[in-house]
Amino acid sequence: MVRYQLIGMDLADVRFAVSPLNELVRSLRAVRDPGRFPLHLRWLHGLDEALGKLDSALLLALTNARLWTPDFLNPRPYSPLTRFDDELARIAATDPVTVQRDLRLVHGGAPLPAPLRGRPAPALARIVDALAEYWQRCFEPHWPRMRALLEGDVTFRGRQIAQHGLAAMFAGLASTVRLVDNVVEVQLHSKLNYTTPTTGGLTLVPTLWATTASTPISPDEPPMILYKARGVATLWEPQPLPSPDALSALLGATRAGLLIHLYTPTSSTELAARLGVTTTAVNQHLRALHVGGLLVSARHGRSVLYRRSDLGDALAAAQPPSPT
Structure with missing residues (x-):
């Protein structure tokens, strides 16, 4: 003792x-x-x-x-x-x-x-x-x-x-x-x-x-x-990815949810861990949002961090969250 x-x-x-x-x-x-x-x-x-x-x-x-x-x-x-x-x-x-x-x-x-x-x-x-x-x-x-x-x-x-x-x-x-x-x-x-x-x-x-x-x-x-x-x-349980209905109709539920989520810089590995999916799956959506001008990226050490661009901020702000 x-x-x-x-x-x-x-x-x-x-x-x-x-x-x-x-x-x-x-x-x-x-x-x-x-x-x-x-x-x-x-x-x-x-x-x-x-x-x-x-x-x-x-x-x-x-x-x-x-x-x-x-x-x-x-x-x-x-x-x-x-x-x-x-x-x-x-x-x-x-x-x-x-x-x-x-x-x-x-x-x-x-x-x-x-x-x-x-x-x-x-x-x-x-x-x-x-x-x-x-x-x-x-x-x-x-x-x-x-x-x-x-x-x-x-x-x-x-x-x-x-x-x-x-x-x-x-x-x-x-x-x-x-x-x-x-x-x-x-x-x-x-x-x-x-x-x-x-x-x-x-x-x-x-x-x-x-x-x-x-x-x-x-x-x-x-x-x-x-x-x-x-x-x-509860630490490793997949987290829900809520997104506004209108934005989901435009981008798809997963990409809309990622756009809402990425108000702070986050890596694809961290996103995959939070959502309980593979990093490959997350990267496919991030690349599409990046090419569409809704995300910007920057390297931080060994990781690439993504966050919303000004256009992404404007689009996310224009869509109120869906009622829960």
């Missing part, structure tokens, strides 16, 4: 944050053992081609059979608005001694997997490069959808505190978490057992890749509880 002693029971001692890097690293648990994460199978099915282009051996070596991940790859975030690039830069600056210590803790003192062996500094550089590539190919297109769910959870927990107090909020995180007097207790499946004061605050981090609450392995890490976010079961 891990125990965090709240200092003075001050609300300012408890904060919520969202970590794109935590989500990225913890998702490797689902890649390693899909059977434990059935709610993410739709996402996992779409990874086969991308994983073949990544350093999959190194990425999977960042977890063990118990699905632990190194503490240095799960840094405490400081805001619900944390940026992936900022977190990755923090990882790249990690002391190599810490890297080796955390990797050996995860792998129980056994020889490290081959992709992680060698001098710590080059090993860390390989890890950072592999994670950056994994983010670009497998995560970034879906991150806006993931982030919206995580931010929604943070809003819900804040409302719980306001209406019912800290104890009720902690009890709602997981059946293994409770507040007793001024101590937050987290019951774990592992043999971790330490008590530490929340000097500098206790950070609560919702995650899409958990079955129950977890904490850092080392008591030297900043106090943090990761817990399963609400609504994960």
